[in-house]
Amino acid sequence: MEYEGIVYRPPSEARSLIIQVTIGCAHNTCTFCNMYKAKQFRIRRMEEILADLEEAAKSRYASWIERVFLADGDALVVKTEDLLTILARIRELFPQVSRVSSYGTAQDILRKPEEDLRALRDAGLGIVYVGAESGDNEILRYIHKDVTAEEIAEAGRKLKRCGIQTSVTLISGLGGRGRVTRHALSCARLISEMNPEYASFLTLRLYEGTPMYDDVVSGRFERITPDEIVDEMELFLKNVDSPGTVFRTNHASNYVVLAGTLNDDIPAMLEKLEEAKRTHRYRVFRETGDLL
Numbered sequence: 001m002e003y004e005g006i007v008y009r010p011p012s013e014a015r016s017l018i019i020q021v022t023i024g025c026a027h028n029t030c031t032f033c034n035m036y037k038a039k040q041f042r043i044r045r046m047e048e049i050l051a052d053l054e055e056a057a058k059s060r061y062a063s064w065i066e067r068v069f070l071a072d073g074d075a076l077v078v079k080t081e082d083l084l085t086i087l088a089r090i091r092e093l094f095p096q097v098s099r100v101s102s103y104g105t106a107q108d109i110l111r112k113p114e115e116d117l118r119a120l121r122d123a124g125l126g127i128v129y130v131g132a133e134s135g136d137n138e139i140l141r142y143i144h145k146d147v148t149a150e151e152i153a154e155a156g157r158k159l160k161r162c163g164i165q166t167s168v169t170l171i172s173g174l175g176g177r178g179r180v181t182r183h184a185l186s187c188a189r190l191i192s193e194m195n196p197e198y199a200s201f202l203t204l205r206l207y208e209g210t211p212m213y214d215d216v217v218s219g220r221f222e223r224i225t226p227d228e229i230v231d232e233m234e235l236f237l238k239n240v241d242s243p244g245t246v247f248r249t250n251h252a253s254n255y256v257v258l259a260g261t262l263n264d265d266i267p268a269m270l271e272k273l274e275e276a277k278r279t280h281r282y283r284v285f286r287e288t289g290d291l292l
């Protein structure tokens with residue numbers, strides 16, 4: 001099977017069979033994101049998708065496949081009846097698969113009727129990864145997310161009502177200087193309202209060619225320091241109320257690795273942040289194109 005372009009998937013899908021049902025991201029306007037800029041969005045033809053599944057089923061690793069991730073950027077944009085065809089074929093070819101997942105924008109989730117989401121759950125869609133990025137409408141407007149915090153929260157509640165797990169990603173430092181408090185508090189409010197099964201933060205990294213990179217170069221956006229990122233995280237943890245949410249900051253971009261369950265492990269995670277700040281022990285992440 002040949003993938004088209006670079007394929008991204010959540011860290012927790014590292015062992016999953018990845019099937020591209022779309023190429024690129026239908027939204028593709030977020031000003032910090034460079035993941036799909038080189039791809040012209042399209043939904044792949046059903047014959048191509050099914051051929052990929054059949055090829056994977058013939059491989060010698062087929063019996064080891066337990067999870068399937070539907071790529072690229074927002075597979076939920078695909079019509080429900082087509083997703084159901086794909087999920088049914090996955091079940092036929094890989095009866096041992098316990099979970100199928102995909103990225104999904106809040107817009108895609110809100111567009112689908114609840115009966116569609118329930119049908120997708122019954123057909124095997126177990127979790128949707130939602131890139132919320134922030135809970136603050138001004139920041140969401142600035143990054144061209146084209147969705148409000150209220151809509152993201154409603155999308156999360158809708159998935160929950162339909163029995164599909166949600167994993168929400170936020171971005172530390174996304175508000176820049178002057179918006180640390182509002183970003184932290186709005187993220188805490190959003191997660192509290194959604195009470196997702198999983199939540200995580202990446203740290204803002206900027207790549208040449210993105211509008212936000214240009215904003216930094218021209219001085220229109222000022223990035224915050226690692227100490228301020230930790231302050232922001234502390235404020236988030238002190239204000240979030242989302243019992244049972246599995247929380248992680250273990251992406252390569254995070255300065256301090258946190259892992260725990262909200263709300264029980266908040267005190268231990270705050271202690272870890274204090275310790276990191278006192279000793280200035282931050283992980284360093286460097287990648288071509290990043291400004292730091």
Ligand code: SF4
Pocket residue numbers: 025026027028029030033034035036073105131
């Ligand atoms: S952040 Fe997500 S929705 Fe926005 S352009 Fe990138 S892949 Fe698309």
